[in-house]
Amino acid sequence: MSQKFTLVMQKEFEISMLGELTYFLGLQVQKNKDGIFLSQTKYLKQILKKYGMEDLKPVHTPMVTGCNLSENDESATVHQQPIDP
Secondary structure (H helix, E strand, O other): OHHHHHHHHHHHOOOOOOOOOOEEOOEEEEEEOOEEEEEOHHHHHHHHHHOOOOOOOOOOOOOOOOOOOOOOOOOOOOOOOOOOO
8 A cells, every 4th residue: 555655646746765654745754653744844934034033932822712802802911921941
């Protein structure tokens, strides 16, 4: 099944088979004992660098969860704590 998939993909896309899959159609592929995980970390880092944001401190959620926003802006001020290094 894996070989059939490879042949189909080679017909549709310019690809090379150089061992275990780590990058596919812009997605990073990571395999461990818990399963196979897809991410776009490399792409995200490129975007952050492009806009000069690669050195900013991350937060768990960019906004306080459970905060109700309203049209007339009577909502509480949002200040999320940065992630501890």
